[in-house]
Structures are given as structure tokens and as C-alpha cells.
Amino acid sequence: MSGPTLYDIDVDVLFEQRSIPEIEEVQKRVQSEIEKKREELRTMVGERYRDLLKAADTIAGMKDTSATLITQIQNITTNCTSLNEKQLLGFQTKPKQPLVPDRELHSYYSTVFQIKLLTSLPEMIWSRIDEEQFFLATQLFILSRHISTGLHLDVGNKVIKHFPVAKKQWETLKPFFFTIKQNALCALEKDTLTPEAATDCLLSLFLLEQSSMDGILTTFLQIRAKSYLAALSSDKSAQRRVKDRILSSLEVLNSSVLLIFKCFIDSGNGKGLVVEKLEELASDKAEPTISLMDLDEMDMMYDLPDIIAKFKPTFEMPTITPTMLKSVKDTWLQTVSKIIENQLRNLFDLVSSMKTIQEIKHQSSKLEKDKNWSEMCEKLSLPASLDFYQHYYRPLINSRVRDIVRQSWSKAVSSTHNDIESLLTSSSIAKISENNLKNLWKENVGDIPVSLKQALQQDKKNNKLLMKSKGFCPEIVDICASLDNRLKTIFSEVNVLLEEDSSGQTDEKQSMVNFLKDTSEDCISELITGIKSMEFDRKQDTCILLARLFTAFADLCPHLKLCLSHTYVASNWDRISSDKKNYEKWNRVCALFDDEAFAFWKQFCETFAEEMGPEQIISNNIGIETILNDFTSWESINIEEKDDQDNAVQSTIRVPSQPRISVQFYVFKLIYSLNNSIPETLPRRVLHHLNSILATKILALYGKYIENEFVATNQNAALQLYFDLKFFQLVFLARDDKKVQDEIQRLTNALKNFVDPFDFELFHSYLNGNVKKCAQRLQHELGVLIPYPENVSILADQKPSAGAQDRDPNVLCLSSNGAVSTWFPLLPIITPGSKTGTMSNEGEKGSGAKSKRQSDTKLTSSQSSSSLASAQQTAQNYASNVRSGAAAFFGAMSQEWFR
Known part of the structure; x- marks a missing residue:
């Protein structure tokens, strides 16, 4: 139900046509409307009561003011009447004599001509204002005020009674005081203001207000500060670019210093333009003000009294002192500094590109200063060679450049x-x-x-x-x-x-x-x-x-x-x-x-090592079943030795040739998982860290093996575990990883203690040879796990060479983390195997018993020494042939092909 209908509610009909909830809703609305009207009534009564009290106080004050004003007007009227009688009657103290008829006619023409002047002056003043000749307009206004005052005070003049316009014309001329002043102030606010135009406006203000030089200078600098603020502000009628507003404001500051110097200090004749113009106006050679009027009835000038015909503005010649100049100048500089700190800084915040700043700097450097700028600053008590751009603008420009760089960087980061x-x-x-x-x-x-x-x-x-x-x-x-x-x-x-x-x-x-x-x-x-x-x-x-x-x-x-x-x-x-x-x-x-990057790689390594722990694949316990299912075939090596009667005795020894099956399976699964996660692009430093973590876990597992009683009592198990550790040491670990190296050395020494010293001395060279050969066979698969190039060199029985890449620049290095290191080899390295040396007589004497004991194990022979020697000889001959053929080919090319 709407608001206006609430006043027309019929209660009986309401209870007949509406339900209880709707009636309650109507009641709430009615109650709300009642409270609203109460509030409006209270507000209205309070406002009227307050207005009545204020009006009563105002009326009482107006009554006192009116009484005082009436008294003062009466005193002024009496004094002016007395003064007028003395001026018109030639200061006669004798009783008035009846005027002759010619005198009356002269008074008549004089009054009429003065009224004519009053009616002509408004148009003349407006013309001067439109032409921005405010000094001339001010002189004409002062003349009009002088004429009007004389006519008003001539109460005995009967002619004035027949021309009421004489008294009403002043009401038309009086507003020119504010009009001239306002236009002069507006002219002083212009950005492009010449010293002559500024002097004209300042003289107009000086004559209108009859103020001192201190007041005129203070007003002028206040206006220039306002002009500076206006130059920084945006004009709604014509939106100027930020660059133009900044340059315009700088021009205002430079021109203000020039105007102060020219108008008040020295215009070239040792005096300011203001003082120079005032002296010309006050000199005896100066024409009366009425000469500024263009009148056709100039032949009636003789009818005007001398007080009007020879009227010139009167004033006291102003002076300016260094103390006054410094005080006013310091106030102006403080005002300018505040404006710069607020408005100019905010304006620079709108500059968004370095190109605009460069244009500002370039055009600011082109702004010309007066050739006597240093002399002007010295006489105005300003800092020597004051440069507003260097002192105020350049720091803001540099600050804005830094802000732009910081903002651009912040946006890039975000x-x-x-x-x-x-x-x-x-x-x-x-x-x-x-x-x-x-x-x-x-x-x-x-x-x-x-x-x-x-x-x-x-x-x-x-x-x-x-x-x-x-x-x-x-x-x-x-x-x-x-x-x-x-x-x-x-x-x-x-x-x-x-x-x-x-x-x-x-x-x-x-x-x-x-x-x-x-x-x-x-x-x-x-x-x-x-x-x-x-x-x-x-x-x-x-x-x-x-x-x-x-x-x-x-x-x-x-x-x-x-x-x-x-x-x-x-x-x-x-x-x-x-x-x-x-x-x-x-x-x-x-x-x-x-x-x-390495911190995230370490997180990856920890997660990867946790998922690929060796205990998940490599068995924790060593026993007979483990030897049967997990140990690989050993290599059988035939050695020939002589007994005490120099008879040839052949013996066969068996040494491990490969890591355990579970170790191989773990290594290959490790490589497969690593390639799935990060194929062939793991940095060397990260790979070293990963290998260290994996080696720590593996060594922890092998540390448990040493505590196993079966390993301590079974020489074959100890030899296989020793082979596994040597394999891990060669493939995974670097020589500079001292902590892990010490741990693996401790474990290998412990395993050596489980082997007969004589047997270990016999097997040692074969074990190391098999470790290298095993790593060579698996090198292209294990490349992703080899962290250092020296490990590859060891596998190839070569010394690492830092200049290998320089000597062979045709080898493509696809994945590298530095200038001299590769992450994986492109091709497996093929080198001739080392020859098997003959054993000494002392070693041959004791090898028979040891090899006989080893033959009791269930391990089968995988390769004979004769077949190994044959294969090594074949590979050596092939490599020799290849080298000789390649040398002949490139030699022929160097001699014939490139000629």
C-alpha cells in the first residue's frame, strides 16, 4: 500500500477486506509515517527558531550600525558643504554677494559640461579596459570620482536640481573600481606577461587602493604564485598535456623573476618601471587627467573650474627597501616550494614514459634566460645563478624516473x-x-x-x-x-x-x-x-x-x-x-x-631417492637361497704355475664378473625411472647429490650385510659383496665425496677381513679388472648416472683431458652444464683390454690349494682365460688396423685432396 493512500484508510473496511498479516503491515507503515512526520516537525521548528534568533541578533546589530553610520554621514555632509563653499567662493570670509548674471551663466555651463563628462566617461573607461590599458582607465575613473564628488557637494547649485542624472551617474561609474581591479589582477596572472603590461596593472592597483610599494609587491608575488599554480592545474576548457603544463610552469617562474627585477628594481635606467611611471605622473610637466579624454566640445574647457581642468592624481612616492624586498621574496619562494612539493610532484606522477621525460628535459634546456640573469639574482638577494630547473625540477624528474623503473619492474615481477x-x-x-x-x-x-x-x-x-x-x-x-x-x-x-x-x-x-x-x-x-x-x-x-x-x-x-x-x-x-x-x-x-634451482633439485632428489630406495629391490638378508637366486655366474680363470720340481701345474680360480642380479635390476630400474622423470638432462651437481643420497642408502644396506653371520663365514658371499661395492664406487661416486668414500672404504675393508688374505691377494687384480670391464659394457646405459667425466676416463683406462673437446671440435656435445663437461656419452667407449700377466712362482705355489677349495662351490665357469686372451688379441689387432687405415686416409687427403 503506497504512502498517500495511508491517510484515506477506512478501518472498518480494512478489517473486512484484509487479512491479519496485511493489517499488521499497514500498522507498521502508518507508525513509520507518524514517526517521520514527527521528525520533520521537530526539524522544521528547530530551524525556524534558530533563524528567528539569528535574525533578532542581526537586527539589533544593524540598528547600532545604522545609528553610527547616520551620525558619520551627517558629519561628512557638514564638512564637505563647508569645504565646497570655500572652494567655490574663492575662500571668501565676507558675507556672500549676489552674483552677476555672467557669473550665473558661467556656473550653468560649467555644471552642464561636468555632467557631459560624467556621461562620456563610462564608454571611455570601457574602451581602455578592453584595450588592457588599465592605468589610463584608472586615471579616468579617479577623474570621474572627483567630478561626481564635486557635483554632489555643490548643494546650492540650482542647475543640478534640473539634471537628476548628475547624482545618478555616479552609481554607473562606481562599479568601475572593482571592474578595473579585477581585470588588472587577471592580467597579472597570465603566463606570458611583459614588464610593460605588468607595470600598467601594478600602477592601476596602486592608484585605486593608494597602497604602499610593500603592499603592491606582496600582491604581485601572490598573484604570480597563483599564476604558477594555475599553470600546473588542468584547464577544463582546454585539456593541456602534462608536458606542456610542466614547461609552462617553469616559464612562469623564470618570467616572474624578470618581472620583479624590471618593475621594481631596474628597468635599465637604475629605477623600476613602477617608480619611473609614477615620477612621470607626479612631475610638473605631466598633462592633467582630462587631457586623456577625446572630446569634441574642448572649446568649453574654459568653463570648467581649475580644480577639475587641472586635476591630476595625488599620491606619496613609494620606496622599496632591501629588507622589505628580501622578506617578500622569501615568502614567495616558500609558497613556490610548497606548490612544487604538492602539485608539481603530483603532476610528475602522471608522466608514464621516459620519452616524455626526455622531451621535458630537452625543451627545458632550450628555455632562454635573460643575459643579465646572474646580476638580477644578486640584486634580488636570490642564490647566485638561481636555476629553477636544476634546483626544483631535475630532482623531481630523477625521482620520477626511479619511480617508473620501480613500477615497471614491479609490474614485470607481478x-x-x-x-x-x-x-x-x-x-x-x-x-x-x-x-x-x-x-x-x-x-x-x-x-x-x-x-x-x-x-x-x-x-x-x-x-x-x-x-x-x-x-x-x-x-x-x-x-x-x-x-x-x-x-x-x-x-x-x-x-x-x-x-x-x-x-x-x-x-x-x-x-x-x-x-x-x-x-x-x-x-x-x-x-x-x-x-x-x-x-x-x-x-x-x-x-x-x-x-x-x-x-x-x-x-x-x-x-x-x-x-x-x-x-x-x-x-x-x-x-x-x-x-x-x-x-x-x-x-x-x-x-x-x-x-x-639446486634447492628444488634437492627436493626432487630426496623424493626420487625415497621412492627408489634399494631396500625395495635388493634383499636385506644374505643366505644360501640368496646365493642361488641372486648371485651371477663367476668367471673361471686358468692359471699355470710350477711346482717344486718345475712341473707345469694348471689351476682354475673363480672371481665375480658382474654385480648381483638384484643390484643390476635395481640399477636399471633406477636408470629407467630417472629417464622417465628427467631424461638425460640432469645437471652434474644434482646428479652428484642424487648419487650421494642413493649411495648412502645402499651403503646402509650393505652395512647390515657385514653384521650377517653368513657373510662373515662365507668367503664367496664376501667377494661378491666386495665386487658390488667396488662397482658402485666406480660408477656412482666421485673422489671428492670424502664422507661416502670413507664409508665405502670401511665396508670394503670389513669384507676383505672375511676373505683369506692369500686368496684376496690373488683375486684382487682380477676383481678390479672385472669391475672395469663390467662398467665398460654398461657404460652407455649407465651414462645418466655417471656424474663426472673422470669416471668415464677411468672406465676407458685413460687419463681425463680438459682439452679433448678443443682438439676434437667435431664431436657434438648435446647436453652440457658447462664448457668442459658432458652429462652422458654419445657412444660407448671401445678400448682394447689389458693383457693378463703371468703370475710369479711364489703366487703359483699357493694358488692350487685355493683354487681347489673354490671349485667346491656351485658356481659355474663363464669364460676361460684362453678365450679371453684370444678376444683381447683380436680386438687389439682390429684397433691397430683401424688406426693405420685412418692415418693413411687422412695423410693422403692432407697431401693430395686439398691441393
Whole structure:
């Protein structure tokens, strides 16, 4: 039910037609309307009562004021009447004499001509105002006021009674006081104001208000401060660009100093224009004010009294003191400083590009100053060679440049965070891992450069084959490309400022470069902190992706290096300096990226090692059943020795030739799982850490074997376990991993104690040879687990050579984490086997008994020494033939082919 109908409710009908809930709703509305009307009534009564009290107080005050005003007017009228009688009657003290008829006629014409002047003056004043001749307009206004005052005070003049316009005309002329003043003040606010125009306005204000030079100077500087503020503000009628407003404000400051000097200090004649014009006006040679009027009835001028015909404005000649000038000037500078701190700083905040800042700096340098600027500053008690641009504007420009760099970096970091967050979703991680496994070693047409120009490009992101070899998926490349493009924009914008041709600003430019470096380093820290604080499932694929991402930041963001490692060099700032100090921040950031990447790799290694623990595959207990099912066939070696009668005695010994079956199965499963997670692209440092974790678990398992009583009493089991440990030591471990090496040395020494010393001395050389041969056979499969190139050299019975790649540059190194290291070999290394030496007589004497004891075991012979010697001889002959044929071929080519 609407509001107006509530007043027409019939209660009886309401109870007949409406239900109880509807009646209750009506009651609530009625009650609400009642309360609203009560509130309106209280408000209305309170407001009227307050207005009545205020009106009563105002009326009482007006009564007192009116009484005082009437008394003062009466006194003024009496005094003016007396003065007028003295002036009109020639200061006669004798009783008045009746005027002759000619005198009356002269008075008549005089009064009529004065009225004529009053009626003509408004148009003349308006003409001067339109022409911005405010000083002339002011003189005419003062003349009109003088004439009007004389006519009003001439109460005995009968002619005035017949011309009421004489008294009413002043009401038309009186507003010109405010009109002239307002237009003069507005003219002083103009951006482009000449000293002559400023002097005209200042003289107008001086005559209108009869103020002192101190007041005129204070008013002028207040107006110039207001003009400066207006130059910074946006004009709604014509929206000016920020650059134009900044340059216009600078022109206002420079022109204000020039105007102060010209108008008040020295215009070229040792005096200011204001004092010079006032002296001309007050001199005896100055024409009366009425001469400024263009009248056709100038022949009636003789009828005017001298008090009007010879009227000139009267005033006291003003002076300006250094103390007064300094006080007013300091107040103006303080006002300007406040405006700069607020409005100008806010205006600079609207500048969004370095190009605009460069234009501001370029055009500001072109603003011309007066040739006597230093002298002007000295006489105005301003700092020597005051430069508003250098003192006020340049610090704000530099501050804004830093803000733009910081904001651009913050946007780049924020955008990169968003890209990474979208990348770390479960669906994206799964898709990336699947595509990476499928396409990592799958060649596409777009992987190979289609032209020499594309091949020679410095941007690594365009080399898709290189990205695959490093394990960088397209998503990682896109994130790095996006970040690098944003940094390219930042670097280019700063470069715009640093390339400008300006002398004496080298320190400032170097400071800007240092700020860019510091900001880049801080924002990189923010980027890393933001990535680490993201909430995501820390699975293997996620850790791998983030680890590669941190590595890619250093490799695929060349403009990040430019921002962190460049220095300003005159005329060519983006040239990389040879000074190592310039690379400190870049090296520090790269080290930070490496540390964060390695932290995620460590998480991957821990998770991977937890899932691939050796105890899940390799049995924990050693017994007869383990020997039968898990131990591999041993190699039988025939040795020939002589007895005491120099008779030839042949003996057969058996030594392990391969690791246990479960160990081999574990190793191959480890390789298979590692290739599924991160195929062939694991960095050497990470692989070393992973091998250390796995070796620790394996050694812990073998440590339990040593405590097994069966191993302590079974020499064959101890030899097989010893072989396994030597295999792990050769393949997995590096020599500098002292902790693990010491542990494995402890375990091997313990196992040696379980073997007869004489037998171990006999088997030792064969054991080591078999370990190397086993590792050689499996080298191409085990390449993914070999962390150091020296391990490969040991397997090949060669010494590691740091210059191998340099001597053989045709060998393609697909996956590398440095300049001299490979992650996996391209082909298995084939070398001739070592010859089996003959044993000494002392060794031959005791070998028979030992080999006889070993023949009692259930192990079968896998290869005879004669067949091994034959195979070794065949391989050696083949290698010799190959070398000789290759030497002959290349020798012929060097002599004949290239001639």
C-alpha cells in the first residue's frame, strides 16, 4: 500500500477486506509515517527558531550600525558643504554677494559640461579596459570620482536640481573600481606577461587602493604564485598535456623573476618601471587627467573650474627597501616550494614514459634566460645563478624516473608471478611432463635454423634444439621471453635518458645506472621470494619445472644481464665494461638462481631417492637361497704355475664378473625411472647429490650385510659383496665425496677381513679388472648416472683431458652444464683390454690349494682365460688396423685432396 493512500484508510473496511498479516503491515507503515512526520516537525521548528534568533541578533546589530553610520554621514555632509563653499567662493570670509548674471551663466555651463563628462566617461573607461590599458582607465575613473564628488557637494547649485542624472551617474561609474581591479589582477596572472603590461596593472592597483610599494609587491608575488599554480592545474576548457603544463610552469617562474627585477628594481635606467611611471605622473610637466579624454566640445574647457581642468592624481612616492624586498621574496619562494612539493610532484606522477621525460628535459634546456640573469639574482638577494630547473625540477624528474623503473619492474615481477601460478596448476604440470617426455628427443622441422641469419642470432630462445638439450619446455621459454620483453622495455626507456647529449651530467647518469642495478637486484629477490611462497604440490615434476625455470632465468633473459652488469660510458652507455666490479650484481643474481634451482633439485632428489630406495629391490638378508637366486655366474680363470720340481701345474680360480642380479635390476630400474622423470638432462651437481643420497642408502644396506653371520663365514658371499661395492664406487661416486668414500672404504675393508688374505691377494687384480670391464659394457646405459667425466676416463683406462673437446671440435656435445663437461656419452667407449700377466712362482705355489677349495662351490665357469686372451688379441689387432687405415686416409687427403 503506497504512502498517500495511508491517510484515506477506512478501518472498518480494512478489517473486512484484509487479512491479519496485511493489517499488521499497514500498522507498521502508518507508525513509520507518524514517526517521520514527527521528525520533520521537530526539524522544521528547530530551524525556524534558530533563524528567528539569528535574525533578532542581526537586527539589533544593524540598528547600532545604522545609528553610527547616520551620525558619520551627517558629519561628512557638514564638512564637505563647508569645504565646497570655500572652494567655490574663492575662500571668501565676507558675507556672500549676489552674483552677476555672467557669473550665473558661467556656473550653468560649467555644471552642464561636468555632467557631459560624467556621461562620456563610462564608454571611455570601457574602451581602455578592453584595450588592457588599465592605468589610463584608472586615471579616468579617479577623474570621474572627483567630478561626481564635486557635483554632489555643490548643494546650492540650482542647475543640478534640473539634471537628476548628475547624482545618478555616479552609481554607473562606481562599479568601475572593482571592474578595473579585477581585470588588472587577471592580467597579472597570465603566463606570458611583459614588464610593460605588468607595470600598467601594478600602477592601476596602486592608484585605486593608494597602497604602499610593500603592499603592491606582496600582491604581485601572490598573484604570480597563483599564476604558477594555475599553470600546473588542468584547464577544463582546454585539456593541456602534462608536458606542456610542466614547461609552462617553469616559464612562469623564470618570467616572474624578470618581472620583479624590471618593475621594481631596474628597468635599465637604475629605477623600476613602477617608480619611473609614477615620477612621470607626479612631475610638473605631466598633462592633467582630462587631457586623456577625446572630446569634441574642448572649446568649453574654459568653463570648467581649475580644480577639475587641472586635476591630476595625488599620491606619496613609494620606496622599496632591501629588507622589505628580501622578506617578500622569501615568502614567495616558500609558497613556490610548497606548490612544487604538492602539485608539481603530483603532476610528475602522471608522466608514464621516459620519452616524455626526455622531451621535458630537452625543451627545458632550450628555455632562454635573460643575459643579465646572474646580476638580477644578486640584486634580488636570490642564490647566485638561481636555476629553477636544476634546483626544483631535475630532482623531481630523477625521482620520477626511479619511480617508473620501480613500477615497471614491479609490474614485470607481478606478471611473471601470475604466469608461474597458472603454470603450476596440476593439469599444466601433467601436460608439460607428458609433452616433455615425448618431444624432448624428438626432432622437429622447426628445431633447426632455416637460415644463417637465424642461426647466428644471439637470442638462445630461438634455438629450439638447444632448448630441448637443456630441458627447457616451451612454457618455460615463454615465461622467460615475456619477462625479458618487459625488461627490454625498462632498459630501452632508461637508455633513452642516458643517450641524451648533455654535458656535466655523468655522475647523474651513473647514479641512474646504479639505481637500475640495485632495483633489478631487489626485484629479482622479490621474484624469487614470491615463487617460493606460492602454494603448490611439491611433486617431482613441479620441483623439476621450477629448478629449470630458475636456471632459464639466467640463460634466457639477456636484458636482465644488461640491467645488472652494464655501466655508463660517455656516448655509449650500454657497452659492457671490462671491470669485474660491474659483474658483481649479475654474478650474485646468477649464484642466487643456482642456489634456488639446486634447492628444488634437492627436493626432487630426496623424493626420487625415497621412492627408489634399494631396500625395495635388493634383499636385506644374505643366505644360501640368496646365493642361488641372486648371485651371477663367476668367471673361471686358468692359471699355470710350477711346482717344486718345475712341473707345469694348471689351476682354475673363480672371481665375480658382474654385480648381483638384484643390484643390476635395481640399477636399471633406477636408470629407467630417472629417464622417465628427467631424461638425460640432469645437471652434474644434482646428479652428484642424487648419487650421494642413493649411495648412502645402499651403503646402509650393505652395512647390515657385514653384521650377517653368513657373510662373515662365507668367503664367496664376501667377494661378491666386495665386487658390488667396488662397482658402485666406480660408477656412482666421485673422489671428492670424502664422507661416502670413507664409508665405502670401511665396508670394503670389513669384507676383505672375511676373505683369506692369500686368496684376496690373488683375486684382487682380477676383481678390479672385472669391475672395469663390467662398467665398460654398461657404460652407455649407465651414462645418466655417471656424474663426472673422470669416471668415464677411468672406465676407458685413460687419463681425463680438459682439452679433448678443443682438439676434437667435431664431436657434438648435446647436453652440457658447462664448457668442459658432458652429462652422458654419445657412444660407448671401445678400448682394447689389458693383457693378463703371468703370475710369479711364489703366487703359483699357493694358488692350487685355493683354487681347489673354490671349485667346491656351485658356481659355474663363464669364460676361460684362453678365450679371453684370444678376444683381447683380436680386438687389439682390429684397433691397430683401424688406426693405420685412418692415418693413411687422412695423410693422403692432407697431401693430395686439398691441393
